[in-house]
Amino acid sequence: MNENSNIKEYTNGEVTVLWEASKCTHSANCVKNLSEVFKPKEKPWVQMENSTSEKIVSTVAKCPSGALSIKK
Template sequence: MGKTLKKNKVTAVRQACKCIHSGNCVLKHPTVFESKEKPWIKIEDSSTEKIIDTAKKCPSRAST
């Protein structure tokens, strides 16, 4: 199991071992996925819909 983040009724799970580093998350949603920051995922800075949309576009399904 990866890192779990929660916002409203959404639970986002980041599974680093599955990530192929395509950059889709950072390119499509840079306010939430900031690769040079720690923590690099800032789920509170986005709408629930945008988080879901970004996770669905992850080619490796590392973000679900």
């Protein structure tokens, strides 16, 4: 799944978020729901250490395009 490397992984040691840029529709749901983690103007733009795993998983589940997912 990660063979084309347009999928980025971000982890806090407990949960890993996958971001597939080519699927992203820039709805900004992630930013609106959890702006302390999802910061598109910063690098890295996903800052897992800024919230709980529970909140991150909940926000990722709201991604309408499927660009964000949780690694299982």
